[in-house]
Amino acid sequence: MNIKDSINTIKNIGEKREKLLNRLGIFTIYDLLTYYPRDYDDRSNVLNISDITEEGIYTFYAQISGTVSNLKRGFKTLTKVPLKDSTGEITALFYNQPYLKSTFLPFELYIFTGKVVFSGKKKEIQNPEYEKVTEKDIVSGGRIVPVYSLTNGVNQKFLRTLILNVLSHTENEIKEFIPKEIKENYFLCDRSFAISNIHYPKSNDDFFIARRRLVFEELLIFQTCLLGIKENIDTNLKGFVIKDFSCVKDFLKQIPFDPTNAQKRVIKEIKKDISSGKVMNRLVQGDVGSGKTFVAMLLAFVAINNGYQVSLMAPTEVLAKQHFDSFSNVFEKFGIKTALLTGSQKKKEKDEIYENIKSGFVKMVIGTHAVIQEGVKFSNLGLVITDEQHRFGVRQRLKLSEKGENPHILVMTATPIPRTLALILYGDLDISIIDELPPGRQKIDTLCVDSSYHERIYTFIKKEIDKGRQIYIVCPMVSESDKLELKSVTEYGETLKNDVFNNYNVEFVYGKMKPKEKQEVMERFSKGETHILISTTVIEVGINVPNATVMLIENAERFGLAQLHQLRGRIGRGSEKSYCILICDSKNKVAKQRMEVMKKSDDGFYISEKDLMLRGPGDFFGTKQHGLPELKIANLYKDTDILKETREAALDILNMKDTKTINAKFFDEILKYFDGNVGL
Ligand code: ADP
Ligand code: MG
Numbered sequence: 001m002n003i004k005d006s007i008n009t010i011k012n013i014g015e016k017r018e019k020l021l022n023r024l025g026i027f028t029i030y031d032l033l034t035y036y037p038r039d040y041d042d043r044s045n046v047l048n049i050s051d052i053t054e055e056g057i058y059t060f061y062a063q064i065s066g067t068v069s070n071l072k073r074g075f076k077t078l079t080k081v082p083l084k085d086s087t088g089e090i091t092a093l094f095y096n097q098p099y100l101k102s103t104f105l106p107f108e109l110y111i112f113t114g115k116v117v118f119s120g121k122k123k124e125i126q127n128p129e130y131e132k133v134t135e136k137d138i139v140s141g142g143r144i145v146p147v148y149s150l151t152n153g154v155n156q157k158f159l160r161t162l163i164l165n166v167l168s169h170t171e172n173e174i175k176e177f178i179p180k181e182i183k184e185n186y187f188l189c190d191r192s193f194a195i196s197n198i199h200y201p202k203s204n205d206d207f208f209i210a211r212r213r214l215v216f217e218e219l220l221i222f223q224t225c226l227l228g229i230k231e232n233i234d235t236n237l238k239g240f241v242i243k244d245f246s247c248v249k250d251f252l253k254q255i256p257f258d259p260t261n262a263q264k265r266v267i268k269e270i271k272k273d274i275s276s277g278k279v280m281n282r283l284v285q286g287d288v289g290s291g292k293t294f295v296a297m298l299l300a301f302v303a304i305n306n307g308y309q310v311s312l313m314a315p316t317e318v319l320a321k322q323h324f325d326s327f328s329n330v331f332e333k334f335g336i337k338t339a340l341l342t343g344s345q346k347k348k349e350k351d352e353i354y355e356n357i358k359s360g361f362v363k364m365v366i367g368t369h370a371v372i373q374e375g376v377k378f379s380n381l382g383l384v385i386t387d388e389q390h391r392f393g394v395r396q397r398l399k400l401s402e403k404g405e406n407p408h409i410l411v412m413t414a415t416p417i418p419r420t421l422a423l424i425l426y427g428d429l430d431i432s433i434i435d436e437l438p439p440g441r442q443k444i445d446t447l448c449v450d451s452s453y454h455e456r457i458y459t460f461i462k463k464e465i466d467k468g469r470q471i472y473i474v475c476p477m478v479s480e481s482d483k484l485e486l487k488s489v490t491e492y493g494e495t496l497k498n499d500v501f502n503n504y505n506v507e508f509v510y511g512k513m514k515p516k517e518k519q520e521v522m523e524r525f526s527k528g529e530t531h532i533l534i535s536t537t538v539i540e541v542g543i544n545v546p547n548a549t550v551m552l553i554e555n556a557e558r559f560g561l562a563q564l565h566q567l568r569g570r571i572g573r574g575s576e577k578s579y580c581i582l583i584c585d586s587k588n589k590v591a592k593q594r595m596e597v598m599k600k601s602d603d604g605f606y607i608s609e610k611d612l613m614l615r616g617p618g619d620f621f622g623t624k625q626h627g628l629p630e631l632k633i634a635n636l637y638k639d640t641d642i643l644k645e646t647r648e649a650a651l652d653i654l655n656m657k658d659t660k661t662i663n664a665k666f667f668d669e670i671l672k673y674f675d676g677n678v679g680l
Contacts (some may be wrong), residue, residue, distance in 0.1 A: 003030040020153045032166050033195050036633050037146035043113055046142050050087035052116050059113040059141040068101045088167035090123040107678040109133040111141040117384050131671035139164050165252040169195050182649050188213045195269045215634040215642050230412040239279035239406055240382045240593045245303040254330055262436035263291055269432045279368040280408040284435030288569025292412045304336055304363045308382025311365040317342045317515040318522045322367045341367030361628050448582040458500050469549040471532045476558040493534040504531040511536055546574030556582035557591040565604050
């Protein structure tokens with residue numbers, strides 16, 4: 001077997017199974033090998049039947065000791081399978097699987113795992129897992145057994161057998177790529193040992209050894225990339241010196257508020273950067289509503305007054321347009337030409353803007369990805385700002401800065417990543433934090449209730465609208481998903497629109513909509529023409545409608561806490577009291593704890609740290625929109641020790657002489673990894 005081959009080259013994997021496995025993200029044999037278990041079941045303790053003296057879950061070998069009988073129980077069929085070993089007897093019971101009569105034939109040997117109960121003196125095992133004992137490896141018992149994440153149509157037995165089979169055919173295919181020195185210094189086991197033992201560990205110790213190696217490997221690749229990027233972009237690059245700040249006074253006169261102390265501090269940090277003669281690479285982190293845009297605008301103003309062009313890239317058209325409106329509003333007063341560039345503009349319109357950017361007539365360019373298109377040439381780009389960094393990959397950021405000769409870079413993000421992590425994840429950037437909200441903000445009331453409160457909530461919403469307020473309603477996805485009964489924007493939304501709120505203006509917005517449509521819907525909401533905006537999380541970033549006072553979130557347990565916090569940040573932006581209502585029907589303990597965190601705290605950093613703790617980073621960074629890699633096995637919260645070690649090791653690697661020749665294999669692996677994950 002070649003690990004690069006598609007899974008459809010494996011016997012038994014036809015088109016149907018291939019599709020099912022694809023759903024789990026498994027396309028190649030390598031994907032199968034690195035489809036790590038989510039848990040384990042220790043079934044290494046195999047008992048004699050006579051040793052089972054109390055109820056519990058057990059594993060044992062047994063022979064089919066007689067004929068299998070199917071009994072009718074009302075509408076159900078009960079199948080009784082008599083079993084024995086050399087020490088005793090037991091009966092296996094199955095419900096509604098009459099076909100098992102032809103599966104279990106007398107004298108055959110099986111291994112069973114399941115719950116044993118006593119019926120009088122007789123022992124019974126209920127709906128056990130079973131596997132026929134043949135010369136092949138047994139996968140379901142007598143060992144530590146992997147437990148995989150599944151999808152409809154793929155069960156544990158199938159995956160266990162498949163992966164064990166693939167493991168036994170690929171032992172020599174799994175190549176080492178961590179440099180020998182690193183492996184020795186950090187006591188790492190071989191890669192093939194690790195992969196084999198992460199699925200079928202022979203002992204607890206082997207499991208820990210295997211896991212440590214794989215976590216190390218994953219984090220090492222990640223760290224090396226980040227450090228590599230840092231080396232590439234900030235090695236004392238000469239930057240434009242921007243040091244005339246006399247224009248700031250005029251700017252502040254046009255702004256109806258005074259900067260907060262946090263804003264002032266960050267501005268000072270930025271001033272120092274841009275006047276230093278080196279290129280600035282700074283990340284500004286600040287909770288929603290902390291006033292990052294103001295900082296960006298002031299800085300852009302300064303750069304322009306020093307003779308440079310500035311570009312700002314936002315993740316969505318709606319946001320780009322919003323920034324364009326607020327920037328041009330202020331900049332026009334100073335005669336600064338501002339242009340908006342988005343994907344949905346006509347070619348003719350774009351060409352004209354390109355022309356004006358190239359000639360230097362336009363000083364401020366605001367847009368989506370359109371800003372980094374081929375056609376865009378600047379005459380004197382001095383500063384590049386990206387908003388909501390987590391939506392952009394590192395590569396896009398670099399691409400934008402390539403448009404100028406080392407322009408200064410300012411990145412803004414409202415994703416409150418815990419400090420410790422931020423240092424690692426944004427290793428290539430200096431970080432400023434706006435940790436203070438502008439004064440006079442009303443505290444948002446957050447409540448968490450179950451669906452039975454819907455009627456009351458609808459009544460409350462109507463009252464708010466009658467008072468002149470506007471409402472957001474957020475649902476997790478666009479169309480009814482197969483099994484989960486999630487409130488979906490289109491279907492649930494229609495009921496709200498046509499039924500519950502038929503006397504009000506209700507509109508929808510969701511990700512798959514055309515940008516122009518989205519734009520129009522948002523604009524109508526912004527202007528107050530729409531009372532209720534029902535949406536997916538597309539509204540999560542940046543939208544500013546101060547008149548909106550209610551944020552109702554359905555199936556709140558489906559969202560990350562950081563995301564809920566972002567959504568909540570859409571309200572409480574005006575002078576009226578605002579309410580965030582989380583609907584959560586989950587009885588799950590963790591889900592409940594997470595809702596409690598939302599009720600208790602309005603501190604984005606605290607919330608994201610809790611989120612990380614309660615969910616694990618797999619979920620935290622799960623969505624690719626973060627621009628961060630999905631980690632397959634490492635847990636950034638729990639594996640901090642290894643994380644520290646890998647930082648050292650990554651430095652070692654980058655410092656090794658002849659880096660390219662010694663570590664060619666390692667760097668190959670890095671490229672593969674990042675291509676698949678981050679889109680660097
Ligand atoms: P962010 O981008 O960090 O979420 P914004 O820059 O959009 O926040 O600011 C949110 C709102 O707060 C805007 O309406 C903005 O005008 C206002 N604002 C920003 N800074 C201040 C300040 N120092 N005092 C009062 N209001 C402010
Ligand atoms: Mg913003």
